[in-house]
Amino acid sequence: MDSSTRERRIAEHKKRVNLIFKKCVWDDFLDRALEMSPEDMLEKVKESGLRGRGGAGFPTWLKWKFAREAEADEKYVICNADEGEPGTFKDRAILQEQAGKVLPGMLVCAKVIGAEKGFIYLRGEYAYLLPALSQEVENFNEKIREKGERFSIEIKLGSGAYVCGEETALIESLEGNRGEPRNKPPFPVSEGYLGKPTVVHNVETLVYASIIISEGPECFKSLGTSDSAGAKVFCISGDTDLDEGIYELEMGMTIKEFVELFSDGDIKAVQVGGASGHCVPRKKFADTIIGFEGVPTGGSMVLFNSSRSMYNVLHNYLEFFEEESCGQCTPCRIGCQQLLKGIEAVKSGEKPSEYLDDLVKLAGMMKISAKCGLGQSAANPFISIVEHFREEIMY
Amino acid sequence: MTQKQLRIKINGDTYLMYEGQSVLEACRSAGINIPNLCYLEGVSRRASCGICVVEIEGARTLVRSCVTPIREGIEIFTNTGRVRKARHTNIKLLLANHPRNCLECDKNRQCELQKLSDDLDVRDTSYPKIRKKHYDIDASSPSLTRDHEKCILCARCVEVCSQVQSVDAIEIAERGMEAHVSTFFNKGLDASECVNCGQCLLVCPTGALMAKHETGSVWKAIDEPGRHVVVQAAPAIRAAIGEEFGFEAGMPLTGTLAAALRKMGFDRVFDTQFTADLTIIEEGNELISRIKNKGVLPLITSCSPGWIRFAETFFPKLLPNLSTCKSPQQMFGTLAKTYYAEKMNIDPSKITVVSVMPCTAKKFEARRPEMNSAAEYWRNKGRRLPGGTRDVDSVITTRELADMIRESGIDFARLTGEKFDEPFGISTGAGTIFGATGGVMEAALRTAYAELTGKSLKDLNLKAVRGMGGVREASVDINGLTLKVAVAHGLKNAREVMEQVSKGKSPYHFIEIMTCPGGCIGGGGQPVPATTDVREKRIKAVYSEDESMPLRESHKNPAVIALYDEFLKEPLSGVSHSMLHTEYSRRDLYPGI
Numbered sequence: 001m002d003s004s005t006r007e008r009r010i011a012e013h014k015k016r017v018n019l020i021f022k023k024c025v026w027d028d029f030l031d032r033a034l035e036m037s038p039e040d041m042l043e044k045v046k047e048s049g050l051r052g053r054g055g056a057g058f059p060t061w062l063k064w065k066f067a068r069e070a071e072a073d074e075k076y077v078i079c080n081a082d083e084g085e086p087g088t089f090k091d092r093a094i095l096q097e098q099a100g101k102v103l104p105g106m107l108v109c110a111k112v113i114g115a116e117k118g119f120i121y122l123r124g125e126y127a128y129l130l131p132a133l134s135q136e137v138e139n140f141n142e143k144i145r146e147k148g149e150r151f152s153i154e155i156k157l158g159s160g161a162y163v164c165g166e167e168t169a170l171i172e173s174l175e176g177n178r179g180e181p182r183n184k185p186p187f188p189v190s191e192g193y194l195g196k197p198t199v200v201h202n203v204e205t206l207v208y209a210s211i212i213i214s215e216g217p218e219c220f221k222s223l224g225t226s227d228s229a230g231a232k233v234f235c236i237s238g239d240t241d242l243d244e245g246i247y248e249l250e251m252g253m254t255i256k257e258f259v260e261l262f263s264d265g266d267i268k269a270v271q272v273g274g275a276s277g278h279c280v281p282r283k284k285f286a287d288t289i290i291g292f293e294g295v296p297t298g299g300s301m302v303l304f305n306s307s308r309s310m311y312n313v314l315h316n317y318l319e320f321f322e323e324e325s326c327g328q329c330t331p332c333r334i335g336c337q338q339l340l341k342g343i344e345a346v347k348s349g350e351k352p353s354e355y356l357d358d359l360v361k362l363a364g365m366m367k368i369s370a371k372c373g374l375g376q377s378a379a380n381p382f383i384s385i386v387e388h389f390r391e392e393i394m395y
Numbered sequence: 396m397t398q399k400q401l402r403i404k405i406n407g408d409t410y411l412m413y414e415g416q417s418v419l420e421a422c423r424s425a426g427i428n429i430p431n432l433c434y435l436e437g438v439s440r441r442a443s444c445g446i447c448v449v450e451i452e453g454a455r456t457l458v459r460s461c462v463t464p465i466r467e468g469i470e471i472f473t474n475t476g477r478v479r480k481a482r483h484t485n486i487k488l489l490l491a492n493h494p495r496n497c498l499e500c501d502k503n504r505q506c507e508l509q510k511l512s513d514d515l516d517v518r519d520t521s522y523p524k525i526r527k528k529h530y531d532i533d534a535s536s537p538s539l540t541r542d543h544e545k546c547i548l549c550a551r552c553v554e555v556c557s558q559v560q561s562v563d564a565i566e567i568a569e570r571g572m573e574a575h576v577s578t579f580f581n582k583g584l585d586a587s588e589c590v591n592c593g594q595c596l597l598v599c600p601t602g603a604l605m606a607k608h609e610t611g612s613v614w615k616a617i618d619e620p621g622r623h624v625v626v627q628a629a630p631a632i633r634a635a636i637g638e639e640f641g642f643e644a645g646m647p648l649t650g651t652l653a654a655a656l657r658k659m660g661f662d663r664v665f666d667t668q669f670t671a672d673l674t675i676i677e678e679g680n681e682l683i684s685r686i687k688n689k690g691v692l693p694l695i696t697s698c699s700p701g702w703i704r705f706a707e708t709f710f711p712k713l714l715p716n717l718s719t720c721k722s723p724q725q726m727f728g729t730l731a732k733t734y735y736a737e738k739m740n741i742d743p744s745k746i747t748v749v750s751v752m753p754c755t756a757k758k759f760e761a762r763r764p765e766m767n768s769a770a771e772y773w774r775n776k777g778r779r780l781p782g783g784t785r786d787v788d789s790v791i792t793t794r795e796l797a798d799m800i801r802e803s804g805i806d807f808a809r810l811t812g813e814k815f816d817e818p819f820g821i822s823t824g825a826g827t828i829f830g831a832t833g834g835v836m837e838a839a840l841r842t843a844y845a846e847l848t849g850k851s852l853k854d855l856n857l858k859a860v861r862g863m864g865g866v867r868e869a870s871v872d873i874n875g876l877t878l879k880v881a882v883a884h885g886l887k888n889a890r891e892v893m894e895q896v897s898k899g900k901s902p903y904h905f906i907e908i909m910t911c912p913g914g915c916i917g918g919g920g921q922p923v924p925a926t927t928d929v930r931e932k933r934i935k936a937v938y939s940e941d942e943s944m945p946l947r948e949s950h951k952n953p954a955v956i957a958l959y960d961e962f963l964k965e966p967l968s969g970v971s972h973s974m975l976h977t978e979y980s981r982r983d984l985y986p987g988i
Contacts, residue, residue, distance in 0.1 A: 325572070329445055330547075
């Protein structure tokens with residue numbers, strides 16, 4: 001596909017799918033939202049089919065329902081803006097351009113579950129967003145106070161640990177503790193921040209929640225597939241010839257369609273979902289759906305062309321995990337070290353290539369015995385890259 | 396209220412278990428052991444080691460049985476291929492970074508990692524050792540050493556230090572491959588809030604945390620011709636030493652202990668219970684004097700050196716509340732090199748005092764600069780003892796003593812009981828119960844009652860102050876005075892009591908505080924494992940020993956009476972003050988920084 005065709009198609013897509021970054025006047029949104037009963041709001045979100053946009057895809061309405069049904073004197077809403085997954089940079093853009101849609105999402109969630117306090121946990125490296133965002137939050141707090149609502153938002157800055165994107169580690173960090181994932185159960189919806197029911201949502205989920213409440217579930221539900229309703233903001237990086245990296249796309253497209261839109265065609269693999277995601281090789285592009293029925297993603301799509309060494313790619317990811325594991329549990333802490341050391345040893349000939357099979361088994365064990373989502377998914381790139389690019393790891 | 400029962404399945408069999416139990420506990424109740432390295436009942440829920448994993452029907456991943464609660468209808472599988480493989484993998488991962496020179500390790504044969512590898516039939520690890528950041532062994536503390544190389548980051552030590560002791564001297568620092576247990580700015584234990592209690596090393600599954608050894612200096616003293624080596628054994632030793640030699644926990648072995656010490660070659664085998672009785676006389680009189688003269692109350696006991704350091708660090712303003720009495724160990728050391736030396740006509744510079752203590756903090760206490768009253772005593776008499784003379788020369792733990800007994804080739808189990816030597820081997824049941832939480836209080840009350848009323852308590856067993864409750868209180872009516880007392884063990888409980896004193900809201904006259912859960916019988920120098928169950932059994936041994944003694948009140952100890960007649964004159968006398976009392980000083984939180 002030549003580049004002008006691609007540009008035309010992207011423009012067409014943009015026209016059809018434009019929820020998040022659409023410039024719109026939402027002056028009366030709060031009034032409309034506040035008139036709605038929590039039951040109505042919950043019903044609308046349920047009807048929309050919205051699932052968490054951080055990558056795991058838990059049904060949003062269900063999270064709200066659990067937290068709503070939990071009995072407690074205090075409840076909390078947390079906006080997870082720790083965006084630390086390599087290759088992900090959409091939340092930054094959303095917070096910069098559309099904070100006005102994030103904050104109402106927090107309010108809506110708070111109304112449904114019965115919370116009076118919200119936190120935005122902002123990635124430490126995004127401190128430069130703080131002045132503008134603080135202003136926005138202050139105005140918002142003021143506005144809802146005037147409307148007699150008992151809800152306010154506070155921004156807390158992270159300190160640069162990847163693991164704090166995991167919701168329970170985030171809560172620990174928010175409480176002032178070392179950022180380490182908690183044991184689950186209990187889940188945050190029953191015992192979260194300060195032991196109170198807490199809903200933690202990705203920035204993007206909250207925006208879609210706003211949009212669904214404001215414009216009705218249909219605008220969302222009409223897009224995507226039955227398992228993966230709606231649209232999603234993607235962060236495209238790597239070997240793409242487009243300058244811009246952030247696109248809101250309909251869910252459910254195949255990687256083949258995706259690659260055709262965003263590259264010149266010479267792509268041998270796509271890493272879907274960041275460092276903790278899966279590497280999809282070219283031969284699987286056509287039958288791999290981007291979505292919960294195929295490969296889920298928090299938004300990161302990294303394209304690799306034929307000039308790239310998948311050994312280097314994997315090495316890079318493993319170095320990342322070796323450093324960013326919280327260090328708490330054995331499978332993740334030492335497992336990541338061993339995977340990294342292992343591919344180095346095979347590459348250098350210190351270990352035979354069959355050693356890769358041992359490492360794949362190790363990675364499989366990490367997936368089922370690491371304590372948190374991070375540790376379990378740290379093995380994903382290893383398993384998929386070794387499966388599809390074994391020769392590149394060996395030689 | 397009866398606890399709700401849940402119907403669960405373990406490996407296909409149905410069981411009724413109580414709601415609130417973890418999967419691990421439920422399996423244990425069903426007779427299925429689930430291996431683990433980081434779990435610590437009631438203390439640690441870190442769930443970090445990944446060894447206790449099991450399958451739960453319907454779960455995508457394996458789950459950690461130690462922190463997963465059971466629910467109605469749950470189906471648990473503890474012995475599937477996946478479970479075994481995951482456990483193997485995780486042990487191998489731990490072994491990859493763990494030194495395998497077990498022979499050189501003090502924990503050899505008592506190491507949980509070693510035992511678990513053996514139990515699970517892990518013979519080798521295919522994974523290479525990966526150089527982590529290297530940290531030197533932390534040997535700064537007089538009581539403990541920390542070796543990062545052997546640490547498997549189970550964090551039991553961190554949890555005990557925080558949850559049981561509220562000291563928080565250690566924490567996990569950094570993350571990922573660089574995660575390690577560290578003191579504040581990694582300045583070493585001695586520059587931290589560490590009180591040397593050693594509860595951390597009791598729970599360390601490997602040899603990463605060890606007590607400092609002093610067996611070498613003890614053997615050297617015994618071997619030296621012309622040296623008069625006296626040994627004192629603390630009350631808690633007799634209640635636990637048997638565990639090192641295959642006896643059930645809770646078997647009091649006083650006579651056997653005395654026999655073993657004598658066979659090892661000590662010149663005199665004495666009993667710290669003698670100075671425990673003495674402590675009661677001094678401290679009891681201190682209490683009466685403070686009440687009569689409206690002195691600082693509540694009076695708080697001072698025999699537990701971990702607690703002393705805790706108070707000096709966290710509650711320096713309350714140091715006037717502490718009894719000025721030295722601990723029995725230090726009273727013994729002083730008297731051995733003064734009164735005893737004079738009485739027996741032995742050159743004090745030829746006397747070596749060895750303590751067998753259930754405690755790692757005693758090593759620290761013996762090194763406190765002010766603990767050299769004997770040298771002071773002789774200086775006042777115009778005699779200079781060699782530089783560096785301490786009242787107590789070496790302190791060994793129960794475990795070190797067991798090592799020495801084994802090394803001596805003594806068949807401990809076959810020894811015939813013997814008596815301690817006179818005069819410092821004579822003691823009462825009141826001295827015995829020093830070993831258990833509440834014991835000092837009970838002993839003090841027995842004597843205070845007699846002192847103030849002229850007659851003994853009708854029932855010497857003051858059950859109100861016994862038990863394992865974290866903080867226990869009691870009131871005793873003595874001649875119209877309602878004496879209110881409290882007992883706390885474990886520093887977290889102590890902190891609670893001290894906060895109350897700090898706020899001026901403490902209703903008590905007298906408080907006993909012991910650093911370790913269960914009191915001295917649960918000290919950091921005792922045999923491992925030291926579970927709550929084991930501690931309770933040792934306490935039982937202490938009280939049964941007390942009941943079997945002909946004398947059970949400190950003031951009736953004939954050797955103590957003689958000591959006052961011949962040397963001290965009377966309680967709280969000038970001699971007593973210079974020999975048996977001490978002072979405390981504020982400690983900066985981070986002395987090294």
